[in-house]
Amino acid sequence: MVHWFVGLLRIMFRVHFLKEVVFSVPVVAVSLWLVCPSFALDRSRPNQLDAESISADTKTGSAVRQVPFLAKRTSTSRPNPTDFVGGEKRRSETGSVRSTEPETVRIPDDRAFDLLLRDPLDLLPLRNIRPLYTSPRLPREGVWDTAFTPRDPTGRPIVYRTFYRPSVEFPNAVVHMMVVDMSKVRMTYYVGSHEPGAASAVSKVEPSLRSHLVAVTNAMWMQRHSRDAGAVFRGRVLYPMTNGKATLIVYKNGRVDIREWNSRMSVRKIQDARQLRHLIVKDGMIVRTIRRRGRLEDAEIGLGFLLGRGEQNVDGRRFWFAAHRSAFGIREDGNLVFAIGHHVSTKDLAKALVLAGCQRAIHGDANPANIVGNLYLRDSKGNFLTKIRLSPEQSGHTLRRYENGYTKDFFCFFFKDVAGSRHSRRTGKRRR
Amino acid sequence: MMKILSPGSVLISMVMVIAAAFPAWSEQTRADRREQARALTRMGIIRANSGELNKSVKLFNQSLAVSKDYARAYLNRGKVFLIKGRLKKALRDLNKAVKLDSRSVDAHVARGMALGRHKDYEAAVKDFAAALRLDPRNTQALFKRAAIFLSFGRIKQALDDLDRVIRINPRMITAIGNRAYLLEQTGRYTAAIADLKRVLALAPRNLNAMKHLGYTYRQKGEPDSALAWYQEALKRESDKAGRKKLNREIAELKTTSEKKFSKRN
Numbered sequence: 001m002v003h004w005f006v007g008l009l010r011i012m013f014r015v016h017f018l019k020e021v022v023f024s025v026p027v028v029a030v031s032l033w034l035v036c037p038s039f040a041l042d043r044s045r046p047n048q049l050d051a052e053s054i055s056a057d058t059k060t061g062s063a064v065r066q067v068p069f070l071a072k073r074t075s076t077s078r079p080n081p082t083d084f085v086g087g088e089k090r091r092s093e094t095g096s097v098r099s100t101e102p103e104t105v106r107i108p109d110d111r112a113f114d115l116l117l118r119d120p121l122d123l124l125p126l127r128n129i130r131p132l133y134t135s136p137r138l139p140r141e142g143v144w145d146t147a148f149t150p151r152d153p154t155g156r157p158i159v160y161r162t163f164y165r166p167s168v169e170f171p172n173a174v175v176h177m178m179v180v181d182m183s184k185v186r187m188t189y190y191v192g193s194h195e196p197g198a199a200s201a202v203s204k205v206e207p208s209l210r211s212h213l214v215a216v217t218n219a220m221w222m223q224r225h226s227r228d229a230g231a232v233f234r235g236r237v238l239y240p241m242t243n244g245k246a247t248l249i250v251y252k253n254g255r256v257d258i259r260e261w262n263s264r265m266s267v268r269k270i271q272d273a274r275q276l277r278h279l280i281v282k283d284g285m286i287v288r289t290i291r292r293r294g295r296l297e298d299a300e301i302g303l304g305f306l307l308g309r310g311e312q313n314v315d316g317r318r319f320w321f322a323a324h325r326s327a328f329g330i331r332e333d334g335n336l337v338f339a340i341g342h343h344v345s346t347k348d349l350a351k352a353l354v355l356a357g358c359q360r361a362i363h364g365d366a367n368p369a370n371i372v373g374n375l376y377l378r379d380s381k382g383n384f385l386t387k388i389r390l391s392p393e394q395s396g397h398t399l400r401r402y403e404n405g406y407t408k409d410f411f412c413f414f415f416k417d418v419a420g421s422r423h424s425r426r427t428g429k430r431r432r
Numbered sequence: 433m434m435k436i437l438s439p440g441s442v443l444i445s446m447v448m449v450i451a452a453a454f455p456a457w458s459e460q461t462r463a464d465r466r467e468q469a470r471a472l473t474r475m476g477i478i479r480a481n482s483g484e485l486n487k488s489v490k491l492f493n494q495s496l497a498v499s500k501d502y503a504r505a506y507l508n509r510g511k512v513f514l515i516k517g518r519l520k521k522a523l524r525d526l527n528k529a530v531k532l533d534s535r536s537v538d539a540h541v542a543r544g545m546a547l548g549r550h551k552d553y554e555a556a557v558k559d560f561a562a563a564l565r566l567d568p569r570n571t572q573a574l575f576k577r578a579a580i581f582l583s584f585g586r587i588k589q590a591l592d593d594l595d596r597v598i599r600i601n602p603r604m605i606t607a608i609g610n611r612a613y614l615l616e617q618t619g620r621y622t623a624a625i626a627d628l629k630r631v632l633a634l635a636p637r638n639l640n641a642m643k644h645l646g647y648t649y650r651q652k653g654e655p656d657s658a659l660a661w662y663q664e665a666l667k668r669e670s671d672k673a674g675r676k677k678l679n680r681e682i683a684e685l686k687t688t689s690e691k692k693f694s695k696r697n
Binding site: 007 | 438443476477545575578582583585587638646648681
């Protein structure tokens with residue numbers, strides 16, 4: 001080696017250096033010709049990695065063994081029988097051509113987006129409402145829609161919604177309604193934090209229940225506007241109940257009803273209740289007049305309590321009743337209907353509720369910022385997706401209310417099993 | 433001759449040989465490694481498609497150890513993680529796959545699916561859109577995007593995507609069925625009925641389609657047709673609870689029909 005280096009140094013300083021370089025060129029060429037093909041690879045020779053793979057994979061046999069070092073798939077390769085049929089190309093349902101070569105890992109379809117699996121017989125038998133106005137025709141008016149409403153974990157709808165223009169006088173009066181399947185949810189009353197009864201009640205949705213919220217709606221008027229309207233909160237009388245008043249009652253067994261309160265009714269079976277004025281629908285019919293102090297009076301609600309009197313400025317006091325309103329109705333099948341109406345009278349709101357199948361109904365809160373129907377959409381695992389408004393005219397900021405409490409009363413709807421167990425624990429009763 | 437084979441000339445020859453061969457050797461080694469990675473990835477895919485997910489991950493790991501910038505290995509490992517429900521790992525791999533090969537439709541679709549399961553719907557829609565820019569006829573991307581649009585309540589967009597899927601593949605039963613359902617739920621009963629009949633033409637024993645046909649006819653106000661389809665469904669329904677529901681519906685419809693008949697008379 002030393003000898004070669006000495007020779008190299010000598011060469012470097014020799015005159016015939018170039019001559020030796022010239023002689024070495026053919027040697028280089030020959031060497032490259034000899035060396036490179038050996039790098040161009042003995043394709044049949046397995047390497048260490050290949051050997052490891054084979055030793056590690058004994059189960060699939062030929063499918064593994066036929067993957068040699070740098071080899072292409074040979075005719076002996078056997079694809080997975082679950083992937084391909086007879087080694088032929090076949091078209092999958094998604095339309096892509098699958099070759100015999102497994103190009104990529106196939107993600108199995110979880111069938112979450114197979115909507116025909118949703119049994120139509122699980123839907124409530126709701127009769128669509130024939131629109132009053134055919135011109136201009138509004139698409140989907142009066143059609144009970146479940147395409148974008150809360151569902152239970154098995155995909156069955158809990159809420160059905162539609163809209164309807166009930167007024168003969170005001171074509172711009174629109175009522176947005178939702179039917180809540182009460183077999184799947186439990187309704188709960190929360191007292192507004194600025195209400196007189198707040199100190200002895202709950203104004204915030206309990207954190208453990210928030211992940212089970214299905215919907216939130218407004219309740220009735222503030223207590224100071226409701227005169228002598230009573231309330232029951234978790235089985236306890238919050239404000240004294242008054243006979244003859246329309247009352248929304250949530251029983252301890254989860255059933256909901258709307259009744260005129262009377263002295264024979266017992267608070268014992270009631271979880272929550274709230275009163276306001278008179279029934280606006282009774283025996284499946286619109287209440288047009290009421291008897292007060294022995295006199296028949298118009299059943300319209302709201303004079304002196306409605307804000308946003310734009311109508312008053314335009315029309316004088318004639319159309320004072322056209323306002324933003326909400327109402328609760330109960331159907332014969334025991335399911336609750338909640339309605340939000342814009343530019344609507346009490347009677348037109350009641351008319352919409354009657355067409356939605358309500359037997360009895362009670363007026364709810366009124367005025368633009370107070371009428372709220374928030375729907376919570378969740379995926380099949382109960383993960384929260386988004387919140388939506390029942391009415392597109394509902395104020396956007398109302399979506400951010402309620403979970404952390406609100407100054408006015410409101411109702412929450414929870415998945416039944418969860419809410420039921422929590423409330424029974426709180427009231428100290430054991431559920432069977 | 434001795435003069436030619438002097439130590440100096442031999443050394444020069446060797447240096448020149450190495451210098452000349454090194455790039456080729458290096459390139460060849462890289463190609464070898466890529467080929468090895470490809471082979472291992474292929475093995476991993478076979479394993480994953482036969483349900484051996486853990487073994488397939490090991491093979492993808494080996495593949496990436498051999499060639500660390502092999503996009504397909506990242507893509508397929510990401511898919512396996514997605515199947516296993518390891519969303520963070522899946523997203524990490526799929527991000528890498530998209531970064532290495534931004535023109536891979538499959539990578540965009542897989543990442544869109546992962547993002548959808550990760551509840552990042554806007555990003556998922558963007559990925560499906562990227563996939564569709566590369567391959568406008570990719571039915572998988574259209575179908576998955578329709579599902580995401582629906583979960584957001586964008587029914588019109590969902591219907592548009594399903595329309596495109598059905599135009600590309602008119603025999604895709606799930607897409608036709610989904611479109612029928614959306615049409616039914618939005619009150620477009622005539623179109624829904626046409627789609628449901630199309631599903632039944634492709635799959636004559638589809639019980640769900642029969643039930644939906646009955647329901648759609650009932651909603652449309654044609655109780656006699658509804659009754660016929662419910663009765664057809666009842667013949668095929670084997671589930672006890674399902675039969676009970678159908679019998680209840682049939683009884684109700686019969687009552688309605690009788691009332692109508694007596695009114696007419």
